[in-house]
Amino acid sequence: MINLFDVRRQSARLRDKIDARLSTVLGHGQFVLGPEVLELEQRLADYAGCPEVITVSSGRDALLIALFGEGIGPGDAVFVPAFTFSATAESVTACGATPVFVDVDSRTFNMDPAALEAAVATVVGEGRLVARAVMAVDLFGLPADYRGLRQIAQDRDMLLIADSAQSFGAELEDAKTGTMAPVTAVSFYPTKPLAAFGDGGALLTDDPERAARYRSMRVNGRGPSGLQECEIGMTARLDTMQAAILLAKLEVFDEELSRRRAIAARYTQVLGNEIVAPFVPDQYQSAYALYTVQCDARDRLASHLKEAGVNCGIYYPTPLHLHPGLQKYGKGAGSLPVSERLSERVLSLPMHPDLTDEEVTTVCDAIMDFRQHVAVTPQEHPMMASAGKFRAAPPADYCSTGGAGW
Numbered sequence: 431m432i433n434l435f436d437v438r439r440q441s442a443r444l445r446d447k448i449d450a451r452l453s454t455v456l457g458h459g460q461f462v463l464g465p466e467v468l469e470l471e472q473r474l475a476d477y478a479g480c481p482e483v484i485t486v487s488s489g490r491d492a493l494l495i496a497l498f499g500e501g502i503g504p505g506d507a508v509f510v511p512a513f514t515f516s517a518t519a520e521s522v523t524a525c526g527a528t529p530v531f532v533d534v535d536s537r538t539f540n541m542d543p544a545a546l547e548a549a550v551a552t553v554v555g556e557g558r559l560v561a562r563a564v565m566a567v568d569l570f571g572l573p574a575d576y577r578g579l580r581q582i583a584q585d586r587d588m589l590l591i592a593d594s595a596q597s598f599g600a601e602l603e604d605a606k607t608g609t610m611a612p613v614t615a616v617s618f619y620p621t622k623p624l625a626a627f628g629d630g631g632a633l634l635t636d637d638p639e640r641a642a643r644y645r646s647m648r649v650n651g652r653g654p655s656g657l658q659e660c661e662i663g664m665t666a667r668l669d670t671m672q673a674a675i676l677l678a679k680l681e682v683f684d685e686e687l688s689r690r691r692a693i694a695a696r697y698t699q700v701l702g703n704e705i706v707a708p709f710v711p712d713q714y715q716s717a718y719a720l721y722t723v724q725c726d727a728r729d730r731l732a733s734h735l736k737e738a739g740v741n742c743g744i745y746y747p748t749p750l751h752l753h754p755g756l757q758k759y760g761k762g763a764g765s766l767p768v769s770e771r772l773s774e775r776v777l778s779l780p781m782h783p784d785l786t787d788e789e790v791t792t793v794c795d796a797i798m799d800f801r802q803h804v805a806v807t808p809q810e811h812p813m814m815a816s817a818g819k820f821r822a823a824p825p826a827d828y829c830s831t832g833g834a835g836w
């Protein structure tokens with residue numbers, strides 16, 4: 431079986447480095463906020479080009495601390511994309527604020543600045559909630575449209591928070607993840623680009639006052655002297671053990687990112703005519719947490735791939751405004767059409783740095799096989815049917831680069 435993720439292969443490949451790091455921790459015994467935590471924070475800061483990095487217990491806790499840290503709570507609106515992992519919006523409900531769902535761009539999967547503008551105008555017009563923050567998500571590893579979003583946040587006096595849980599290592603122009611918004615949250619969950627072997631996360635900011643607040647909030651609101659300093663506190667530290675593992679992985683992180691990008695390039699080259707490949711605009715570099723394609727016959731393709739020994743994933747089958755735990759904050763089916771349509775069309779192909787070239791070929795072959803040999807009804811791609819290209823054979827050399835989708 432070819433899996434979507436495979437952390438066991440990575441752990442075998444890095445076993446010696448990780449063992450050495452863990453054995454140091456077992457030796458010094460500082461399991462909470464030990465020297466590895468500080469070393470990791472320094473290295474992440476250097477890597478991202480961001481002055482302040484505060485590691486925490488998870489990506490969701492990082493988002494929650496960012497919100498608490500601004501005093502955001504009941505009566506406040508936080509704008510989030512409707513097409514993302516539920517934790518984005520759950521961090522907002524956890525602090526008592528109200529998530530306001532915004533539709534996304536159908537090509538980048540990320541928050542659409544024009545839709546944000548409209549959503550903010552509606553909230554301000556209604557006058558029930560105060561528009562306090564925008565939480566942009568870098569879905570599947572591609573940075574959001576920060577140039578557009580920053581301007582809107584600034585004009586409306588809202589804090590822009592980057593939910594970069596999936597995008598550590600990504601780039602926009604010359605900026606790396608962590609420097610595209612005043613506050614950035616990342617996750618080190620095992621399937622994210624830079625991953626611990628357990629939960630972890632970090633906050634990145636260029637503001638020393640925010641950084642001091644976050645450091646205090648992660649230790650129950652205590653300050654450097656141990657006295658209570660912040661009203662709101664959490665137990666939200668990153669374990670020294672996980673920091674040690676992350677330090678070992680950070681050493682090879684750039685190689686792993688290059689491998690992810692090479693796999694993505696190969697998928698796009700082979701499959702670009704058969705499915706809608708992920709779109710990466712100019713001046714953007716994705717961290718490829720996931721390689722997500724779009725197709726109308728999504729569910730049938732997924733079962734075909736499964737039979738061929740390829741495990742895919744559906745991220746996300748339900749947009750947040752229709753999610754059982756969050757729908758009460760939304761306006762129901764039909765209100766956010768792009769997110770709804772994407773949730774029916776997306777399929778994430780296997781993507782991890784230990785995927786072999788042979789496995790990538792197997793995935794591509796299985797998709798080509800589906801296109802050539804499995805009946806697809808005209809309803810499933812009326813555009814191609816009407817263009818007379820119904821069940822067209824793929825190019826012989828598999829080297830098409832066009833973008834016609836189905």
Ligand SMILES: *Cc1c(COP(=O)(O)O)cnc(C)c1O
Nearest residue numbers: 488489490515517518595617619
């Ligand atoms: C994974 C993820 C989170 C939450 O991160 P955890 O470390 O699992 O708490 C938040 N937002 C997005 C977009 C994610 O993908």
